[in-house]
Amino acid sequence: MPPERTNGAGGTGGGLAVPMAWLCADCLADELLRAAGLAPPGSLEFRAGRQTLALTVHLSLPPDAPGPKARGRTAGRAEEWLRRTAHARAWAAWVEERIAGRLAAGGEDDPDLDLARGTWRTLTGTWLRATDLEGLATTGPGCRVDESVQVWLPAWELGLPLAHLALRLR
Template sequence: MRPEHYEESGGDGLLVPMAWMYSEYIADELLVTGDLMEPTTLEYRAGRDALALTIFLSDGAATEELPVARVDELRLLTAYGASWRHWVCARLEALERPTAPAGLPDPGLALARAAWRWLEETELLAADLDAIGPPPWEPSDADDEAGEVRVWTPAWQLGLPLGHLAVHLH
């Protein structure tokens, strides 16, 4: 299981969610380095949250650099068609037990749950990949220039491929 660091500021100090903060940092670095999307877009946030959630919920220990084994693991976990959504739900459920000192709730887990809730409940307007017609080099009967079909898609369905591509570009 991933190590968690709790730094207390004294008596009733707040617990610092170091594992979640590290996961967000790594996800942000991967996306910025890949230069795939403007950091101010909702799509970027979806990619960062999906990737941070994957990093946080995976069993790998937090290190300053991502070793090759971790990159390979992230590629497998974020691969399109993988059962990522079910994996996230199962991991979050398994982590329900309090892991902080004295039975306090894990602040990183609370942030991970909030990220997952946003990824699942937020829908973004995106191209419908299932409705894409013939390849552009084949003749088409349609004269419709605005033929791109757009649908409302859960944020995680856009963020996951973005995160996967960022990992590949690492």
């Protein structure tokens, strides 16, 4: 059976399935992170933030949506994305729920979902060394971060605050 969405090459049927929703989400995430200037493009931090934000954008859309820009509702969705990226543990559980739900709904052959699943595997399987913000005492205005105290984090834990800040700075 030919895929439902094709790139138009080769006439009717047999065309290559194009993951438009994922590509739109990834493009939007890239634009937001570049505009925010929180990490140099090409760095591991930037990549983690872009992938985290792309997952958030993509999984917040209905499974059959062509993408956030095509729907013309980016501004309204940004508030939802801000809420989603505000709490790390809730975000990770939400991502796993959304992926599982789409798989259960028959998304095994969905190229967008394949890319989202691969991105989630990359974000959970890649560990980065970063400043320990968990041990930060947040009492008073003299609070300082000791950047010499570092920990290993899965990439999504570093990417999530970058994604959240990029959304705030938009």
